[in-house]
Amino acid sequence: MPPPNRARRDALADAAIDVLARDGSHGLTHRAVDDRADAPNGTTSRYFRSRAALLEAVAERLTDRLRQRIDGLDPAPTDPVTLTDSLVATIMGMLDGNRSMALALMELHLEGNRSPVVRAAVSSALSARVDLIRGRCRSAGVEVSLKDAQLLDTTITGILFTTITVHASDDPLPLVRAMVQRTLTGQLLDS
Numbered sequence: 001m002p003p004p005n006r007a008r009r010d011a012l013a014d015a016a017i018d019v020l021a022r023d024g025s026h027g028l029t030h031r032a033v034d035d036r037a038d039a040p041n042g043t044t045s046r047y048f049r050s051r052a053a054l055l056e057a058v059a060e061r062l063t064d065r066l067r068q069r070i071d072g073l074d075p076a077p078t079d080p081v082t083l084t085d086s087l088v089a090t091i092m093g094m095l096d097g098n099r100s101m102a103l104a105l106m107e108l109h110l111e112g113n114r115s116p117v118v119r120a121a122v123s124s125a126l127s128a129r130v131d132l133i134r135g136r137c138r139s140a141g142v143e144v145s146l147k148d149a150q151l152l153d154t155t156i157t158g159i160l161f162t163t164i165t166v167h168a169s170d171d172p173l174p175l176v177r178a179m180v181q182r183t184l185t186g187q188l189l190d191s
Contacts, residue, residue: 012037012044013061016054021103025111028054052117059108059121062101063128069093070132076139080184083140087133087180091156092173095163102160109157129153142184152183 015037020028030044033054037043048054069090077083094102112119130149137144144152156179163172 008039008043009047009057010061010064012039012047013057014065015039016044016058017061017104018100020058020107021100025107028058028107030054052115055108055111055115055118056121058104059118059125062105062108063125065101066090066129067132070136077136078140080140080142083137083142084177084180084184086140087136088173088177091160091176091180094160095172099164102164105157106161106164109161126150126153137184144183148183152179155179 012033016028016033019032019036023032028051030048030051031041033039033044034041044054048057070086077086094105108118108122108125112122130146130153133149133152134144134146137149156176159172159175159179163170
């Protein structure tokens, strides 16, 4: 049997994100991921030996995909206005078109309530998202405190959750933009 490769691992984690978004936590099985990835039975369990390992991989992959989106924005924002637009676009990208990232994130948060292993993975992903926010702000010359970056991430997560579960027809853009602007404006006034 050949050694595991990163591209296959990422493809399986992407398939797991889709399964988690489509079928919820209870529907996330190794076999369902194999089917979604169009991989031979047993492939997913070879890469992720347990369900907890699969959920950890989903948390890591969601963070990787978000980082890729942020890093892929060109040009990088160099001032507060383009920074606001960049952050809002990244967040709205989780709702426009393919909502699987946002849905999978919500499922992970809920599963973390029942599983200490998943809770740790979600906490690690949260820290990584906060670091992404702070790094993006720093590159635009805006220093955002750890507390404010956490507040922004937590509020955005709440907006995504509410939009997906209750207010699917409401446009979250005004709320997202207001929260990003409020966080950045507070930092600029405090400087």
